[in-house]
Amino acid sequence: MASRTSRDVLGRGLAVLGRAIREQPRIFAVAVAGSVLFGSMVVGSAYVVGAVVGDVVVPAVARGSVEVGALALAAVALFGISVLRVAGIFGRRLGAGYMQYRLQAAYRRRVTRRYLDLPLSWHQRNATGTLLSNANSDVEAAWYPIAPLPFAVGTLVMLVGAVVSLFVTDWALALVGLAVFPALFALNVVYSRRMAPRQARAQRLRAEVSGIAHESFDGALVVKTMGREAQETDRFAARAGELRDALIAVGRLRGVFDPVLETLPSLGTLAVLVVGTVRLRQEAISVAELVSVAFLFTVLAFPVRAIGWVLAELPRSVAGWDRVRRVLDATGEMPYGDTELDSADPRPATLAFADVWFGYEPAEAHLPGTEVLGEVSFTVPAGKTVALVGPTGAGKSTIAGLAVRLVDPRAGTVTLDGADVRRLTAASLARTAALVAQVPFIFDDTVRANITLDRPGIGDDDVWAALRLAEADGFVAALPDGLDTRVGERGTSLSGGQRQRLTLARALAGRPRLLVLDDATSAVDPRVEAAILAGLRSSTAEPGAPAATILVVAYRRATIALADEVIYLEQGRVVARGTHSELLATVPGYADLVTAYEQAEVEQAEQRTYDEDEVTPPLASGLEIEVDR
Numbered sequence: 227m228a229s230r231t232s233r234d235v236l237g238r239g240l241a242v243l244g245r246a247i248r249e250q251p252r253i254f255a256v257a258v259a260g261s262v263l264f265g266s267m268v269v270g271s272a273y274v275v276g277a278v279v280g281d282v283v284v285p286a287v288a289r290g291s292v293e294v295g296a297l298a299l300a301a302v303a304l305f306g307i308s309v310l311r312v313a314g315i316f317g318r319r320l321g322a323g324y325m326q327y328r329l330q331a332a333y334r335r336r337v338t339r340r341y342l343d344l345p346l347s348w349h350q351r352n353a354t355g356t357l358l359s360n361a362n363s364d365v366e367a368a369w370y371p372i373a374p375l376p377f378a379v380g381t382l383v384m385l386v387g388a389v390v391s392l393f394v395t396d397w398a399l400a401l402v403g404l405a406v407f408p409a410l411f412a413l414n415v416v417y418s419r420r421m422a423p424r425q426a427r428a429q430r431l432r433a434e435v436s437g438i439a440h441e442s443f444d445g446a447l448v449v450k451t452m453g454r455e456a457q458e459t460d461r462f463a464a465r466a467g468e469l470r471d472a473l474i475a476v477g478r479l480r481g482v483f484d485p486v487l488e489t490l491p492s493l494g495t496l497a498v499l500v501v502g503t504v505r506l507r508q509e510a511i512s513v514a515e516l517v518s519v520a521f522l523f524t525v526l527a528f529p530v531r532a533i534g535w536v537l538a539e540l541p542r543s544v545a546g547w548d549r550v551r552r553v554l555d556a557t558g559e560m561p562y563g564d565t566e567l568d569s570a571d572p573r574p575a576t577l578a579f580a581d582v583w584f585g586y587e588p589a590e591a592h593l594p595g596t597e598v599l600g601e602v603s604f605t606v607p608a609g610k611t612v613a614l615v616g617p618t619g620a621g622k623s624t625i626a627g628l629a630v631r632l633v634d635p636r637a638g639t640v641t642l643d644g645a646d647v648r649r650l651t652a653a654s655l656a657r658t659a660a661l662v663a664q665v666p667f668i669f670d671d672t673v674r675a676n677i678t679l680d681r682p683g684i685g686d687d688d689v690w691a692a693l694r695l696a697e698a699d700g701f702v703a704a705l706p707d708g709l710d711t712r713v714g715e716r717g718t719s720l721s722g723g724q725r726q727r728l729t730l731a732r733a734l735a736g737r738p739r740l741l742v743l744d745d746a747t748s749a750v751d752p753r754v755e756a757a758i759l760a761g762l763r764s765s766t767a768e769p770g771a772p773a774a775t776i777l778v779v780a781y782r783r784a785t786i787a788l789a790d791e792v793i794y795l796e797q798g799r800v801v802a803r804g805t806h807s808e809l810l811a812t813v814p815g816y817a818d819l820v821t822a823y824e825q826a827e828v829e830q831a832e833q834r835t836y837d838e839d840e841v842t843p844p845l846a847s848g849l850e851i852e853v854d855r
């Protein structure tokens with residue numbers, strides 16, 4: 227079974243190498259040409275050294291005088307061989323390096339491109355750590371054997387050349403070669419087979435150690451607050467210890483095989499000298515030939531190792547390739563259409579759900595999928611604000627995701643201004659609708675870059691207008707470098723509420739015609755949240771800022787009360803819709819939920835302090851009149 231698996235790995239590994247050669251045939255040809263040149267010069271050097279010893283040195287010693295012409299010729303020949311060897315090494319190394327790094331770069335690009343094409347559901351099923359290692363260490367592992375591959379191919383050619391030249395020289399010496407070369411090859415195969423599982427284990431443990439480290443650092447807050455430092459350290463130390471043992475096992479095997487691999491050619495040289503001396507006595511060969519063959523055996527030992535290097539890397543390459551393929555072959559991307567909504571149209575868009583059904587794909591293919599939404603129909607008329615309210619798990623975030631086409635419905639349609647969102651181009655969809663999620667994502671860049679995201683046509687005035695609407699202009703103005711302030715990885719230098727408001731400003735800066743807020747201001751003071759929504763609803767709040775249609779997942783009474791209409795969901799179904807006051811009066815479940823939200827809010831307000839930013843007075847005063855309490 228084990229050897230079958232090794233054979234499988236060998237076959238599949240060679241297939242991966244075949245793919246690499248098909249992708250970079252020219253560079254591979256250059257590298258192999260360099261390697262063959264090197265190999266030929268290795269064999270050639272043995273014969274030149276033999277000829278120099280046999281035809282120049284020995285006669286000179288016998289005569290007691292040196293023939294200058296012959297010596298000069300020998301020097302030129304040896305120098306010429308060395309130059310060609312260097313040229314061969316240069317071509318081989320350059321070609322192999324180019325090939326390896328070009329393949330790595332190409333596949334990193336393909337993998338990350340694929341990540342962007344694959345749907346959110348796929349990302350939710352795959353851990354961030356895995357995606358990082360797919361694009362980095364797996365791509366690298368897949369193409370590791372490329373570095374020694376041209377050397378190994380050149381060495382095979384060289385071995386054939388060496389055997390042929392041995393036969394041309396003398397059949398008896400050729401037989402020694404036929405015994406030693408295949409033994410060297412077989413030893414390399416055994417070595418790599420023994421090494422494969424040890425290396426695979428070390429590779430797996432490397433990933434596990436970095437996984438634990440990643441988790442400990444990422445969850446540093448939990449680790450510290452729960453007093454788990456010692457346990458986390460132990461967990462890490464245990465796995466790091468396993469990795470150390472695995473690497474020692476690799477080293478131990480290397481320690482056993484390396485001397486044997488070094489010794490075998492020396493034994494070959496010894497055999498050549500013994501057999502050669504007999505053949506010399508029989509006058510079947512000359513001194514020059516004997517020296518050539520003995521020298522050949524000593525210089526062959528090193529290149530033969532290249533075959534072992536390739537074989538030893540194949541299991542790791544296959545493991546890496548399998549993981550890369552899993553990404554490249556993943557399906558489920560959502561193709562865009564070619565319909566463009568009028569980008570110059572500044573009016574708010576109309577969002578409509580018509581008999582929408584949706585279920586998330588199961589984590590594993592054989593499990594049944596769960597239905598999350600059914601018969602969902604509603605319209606958010608242009609310029610209106612609709613609040614989605616419902617108990618936890620009712621499907622509010624799912625509706626928010628469907629509205630901006632993070633996912634597609636299983637049945638039914640979602641339309642923007644009458645156009646099915648599936649038929650829109652990616653650019654048109656991004657220009658028209660913006661989602662602001664509960665968990666904000668801030669790039670390690672300046673405030674300005676975080677808001678513009680390099681989108682064309684967003685100047686500083688637009689940035690400030692968006693910040694004002696998001697109630698973020700106050701704190702940004704107070705930052706040391708204003709818009710040029712760098713906000714650190716994931717916005718760590720900002721409070722939760724400030725981060726949320728920056729991401730809201732980012733969405734607003736694109737002047738979307740539909741704004742979907744999925745609990746996007748939960749970390750902001752409730753009064754500020756209501757002020758933001760009131761500001762967004764009012765087209766006069768900011769000169770030049772178009773009013774967007776708003777779909778808001780809301781949990782606070784003040785926010786809900788600002789909506790023109792409330793859609794109340796339970797278990798993926800629209801249970802009721804109407805104004806906040808209508809629903810309060812007619813739907814007991816709704817009244818209970820909103821009262822519970824209110825109580826939770828009061829408790830929260832007592833326990834936590836929100837960002838202390840002040841509400842801009844005109845909005846705050848307008849709000850007091852509007853909010854239904």
Ligand SMILES: Nc1ncnc2c1ncn2[C@@H]1O[C@H](COP(=O)(O)OP(=O)(O)OP(=O)(O)O)[C@@H](O)[C@H]1O
Pocket residue numbers: 347350586587596598616617618619620621622623624625
């Ligand atoms: N990626 C997912 N894969 C599988 N099921 C999911 C996924 N996301 C959500 N669900 C399930 O879909 C249902 C609706 O989830 P959704 O997040 O839309 O509810 P919600 O009303 O926004 O809840 P909450 O108020 O807690 O945020 C839940 O039962 C949830 O468990």
